[in-house]
Each structure stands twice: as structure tokens, then as C-alpha cells.
Amino acid sequence: MHEFIKKYILRFFGDLESGNFEVPLKALDDAAVFGNIVLKSDSHVVKPIFFPGGDIGRLAVSGTVNDIAVMGAEPVALTCGLILEEGLPLSDLERILESMRATCLEANVPVITGDTKVVERSGLGGCVINTSGIGIRTEALERNIGVVRRFRADFRGRWLLDSNLRTGDKIILSGTVGDHGIAILSAQEGLMFSGEIKSDVRPLNRLIQRLLGEVGGVVSMKDPTRGGLADALNEFSEKSGVGILIYEDRIPVREPVRAACEMLGLDPLEIGNEGKVVMGVVREKAEEVLEFLRGTPEGRDAEIIGEVTDRFVGVAMETVIGGRRIIPRPLGDPIPRIC
Numbered sequence: 001m002h003e004f005i006k007k008y009i010l011r012f013f014g015d016l017e018s019g020n021f022e023v024p025l026k027a028l029d030d031a032a033v034f035g036n037i038v039l040k041s042d043s044h045v046v047k048p049i050f051f052p053g054g055d056i057g058r059l060a061v062s063g064t065v066n067d068i069a070v071m072g073a074e075p076v077a078l079t080c081g082l083i084l085e086e087g088l089p090l091s092d093l094e095r096i097l098e099s100m101r102a103t104c105l106e107a108n109v110p111v112i113t114g115d116t117k118v119v120e121r122s123g124l125g126g127c128v129i130n131t132s133g134i135g136i137r138t139e140a141l142e143r144n145i146g147v148v149r150r151f152r153a154d155f156r157g158r159w160l161l162d163s164n165l166r167t168g169d170k171i172i173l174s175g176t177v178g179d180h181g182i183a184i185l186s187a188q189e190g191l192m193f194s195g196e197i198k199s200d201v202r203p204l205n206r207l208i209q210r211l212l213g214e215v216g217g218v219v220s221m222k223d224p225t226r227g228g229l230a231d232a233l234n235e236f237s238e239k240s241g242v243g244i245l246i247y248e249d250r251i252p253v254r255e256p257v258r259a260a261c262e263m264l265g266l267d268p269l270e271i272g273n274e275g276k277v278v279m280g281v282v283r284e285k286a287e288e289v290l291e292f293l294r295g296t297p298e299g300r301d302a303e304i305i306g307e308v309t310d311r312f313v314g315v316a317m318e319t320v321i322g323g324r325r326i327i328p329r330p331l332g333d334p335i336p337r338i339c
Contacts (some may be wrong), residue, residue, distance in 0.1 A: 147216030195256030217285025
């Protein structure tokens, strides 16, 4: 997908923007920035549309809200485009819309406009949802940037971009990885695993704004969705031009998820998540950020999982047996249609 976007999307649209876009399409960040406005669009094709811990409606709202939030902005409004497959029961549609409403209330972000289309019965799986969102710059982000500049005088960024990491920054993960993807896989294939496995899908904008305003020191942030933690870290490394060293024994993975991955030959680092955030934090604030996260329901399993280094470029992991292995960008999607 990364190669597809670079070869085709940037080829046709990458040169259309004027200089007014602070974070343009060609930056390939989580969202675009125009002035103090953040804009994001997401299409959701998860199959099945109902899964342990959530559904396509909760996923659509959370996914767009989180992509705006990790830029440092506060999401303020969403659009909703529904593509409904002929034969979708109205009871299922009502269930999805009720879930979207509940998630909007949880995030405090309304749906303000949208579109609906119905297509003939096919392999759509019931429905597809597109959500776009806008967000605005906040005082919390300004305070966070002020904290960063106390420890890094040369920092000139205004947003939390993938390219902001520098040597010495700590990498913090807000919780366990792999929950969403394995929950989807279990629903797709009818698999039963020992222990309950549920999606982690949730909006994180309120948590992120509190973190930025009350603690600060965050320079970069991503939600490790499709491609999982491995893809997110490689995005950081590539765009910042740095190396990232992580520690296997510090990466939180629930035991049922770990067991399922071992049984199926999957790497939990490559499994998508929908309610976690990975961030780069200046060294001096890392422990304080970790303490804050662990005091919240969304971040109680948070860990400092690694650090930024100038000894190599790319992502490497120090294993529990003392060796190191390269963590490449995933070559494919181990579990299709998870978001």
C-alpha cells in the first residue's frame, strides 16, 4: 500500500497543493494541515461488520478521531458516508448507527454532514463507511510544544509529525498490541482461542489532549493501525532519518493474543490496533508521561518500549535472549479487512 500510494496517488495529486499546506499530501502523515486546521478522511471496510469488542460504526468514528488526535489537534466534526449493500437488515443498520452515536458522544465529536448510497448485493459484506473529520489547534498542543522546546531548543515544529524524532527520545506505547486484529480474525474464521480476545477500538482524543496539556514533552505520535507497531515505527524511522531500538520484553501483549499469534504463525508487532498510540517523547519527560498514562483506563498497560538512536537507521529489537533482529515494514496484510 505504501508503494501504491507513492507510485500512483502522489504521482497524480502530489503537485496540486499550494504552499499554504503546512503538512501536505506528500508528507504522508496521519492527516493534512492547512493553517490551524487538520483534515482527515478514512474509509472502513472491516469484515465482519460486527466483531468482539466493536463494530464498523465504532471503528469508523474512532479511526478518524484518532488520526486527527495524534497530530496534536482536537477533532471537532465528522462527515459520514454510508455505502449500503442491498439486503442489509435495517436492524443491523440501526445497531451500527447507534454505535456511531455512542462513540461520537464518547469522543464529544458530532457528525454534521454526509451521504448515503445503496449498491446491489455483492461481496461488500453489508456496508462500507467513510468518515472524514476536521480538527483544530489547541492550547494543550501549544503547552506541549513549549515543554518540548525547554529540552530541545532547536525544535521548530508546530504539530506532532512522524519526522520529529531525534536521538535520545524515548518510545512509549500506550498499551497491549494485537487485540483488534486477532479479534477480527477470530470473527472472520470462527476461531476460538483460550481467554477472551476483544478489539481495543476506542477514541483517544480526550486522553491525548489531557496528556499534551497536563504533562507535555511529546514530539511524535501515531495510532498503530494497519501494519501494527512494526509499520508505525518504520514510518517514524524513515521520515525522521533515525534508528529506533525497542526491547522485546517491554512490549505488552496479552497472553491470549500471544498464544493465538504463536499458533497461527503471526507476529503481534504486525497486527493492527484501533485503540492504542505509540509516541516519541523527550527523554526528560518520559517517566512522567508513562506515569500519567498508567493512571488512565486507556493507558494502564503503557510501557517505555525503546529509544531513538543514531547508531543505525531502521528499526531493531533486542530480543529476550539477548540478540537483535531487524523489524522491517510488513510486506503484506496478515489479516485482511480489519479496518
